[in-house]
Amino acid sequence: MDETAKAVLLIDGPSPFYSQTDEDHFFAWLESIPAIxxxxxxxxxxxxxxxxxxxxxxxxxxxxxxxxxxxxCHPLKPLCEEQKDEYFRDKRKYWHSAVYG
Structure with a gap:
């Protein structure tokens, strides 16, 4: 039995892309993330x-x-909250207000 679950995360698309290569790089990076x-x-x-x-x-x-x-980044809040590592709730991190604000 597969022990990993999958969830749907809805995010806004980036806008604007400044070139086709910019868009290609965004999707290549996104698709390179193992959990995606x-x-x-x-x-x-x-x-x-x-x-x-x-x-x-x-x-x-x-x-x-x-x-x-x-x-x-607000849609990432549930993913951050389920982490055991306190890094993901640290108010001093550059992204904290974008996730939790």
């Missing part, structure tokens, strides 16, 4: 199939990607 098992466009947003519980490195990369491309 699928990406589908939904209107102006994206539906991510995320392995749960998400690994710490995958979550760090997802936070970095969404921050770099100016994507609303």
């Amino acid at each position: 098992k699928g990406v589908t466009g939904k209107g102006r947003g994206l539906e991510l199939i995320v392995e749960r519980p998400i690994g710490e490195e995958s979550l760090r990369d997802l936070i970095a990607l969404m921050t770099r491309y100016g994507v609303d």
Whole structure:
């Protein structure tokens, strides 16, 4: 039996992309994150199939990607809250207010 669950995470799509290469890099980075098992466009947003519980490195990369491309990080709050590592609730981290604010 598969011990990992999957969850759907809806995020805004980055806007604007500044070139086709910029868009290609965004999706290549997103799809390289091990916990991301699928990406589908939904209107102006994206539906991510995320392995749960998400690994710490995958979550760090997802936070970095969404921050770099100016994507609303609030949908990451449940993923941060389920982590055992206090890093994901540290109010001093650069992304904390974007996730928890």
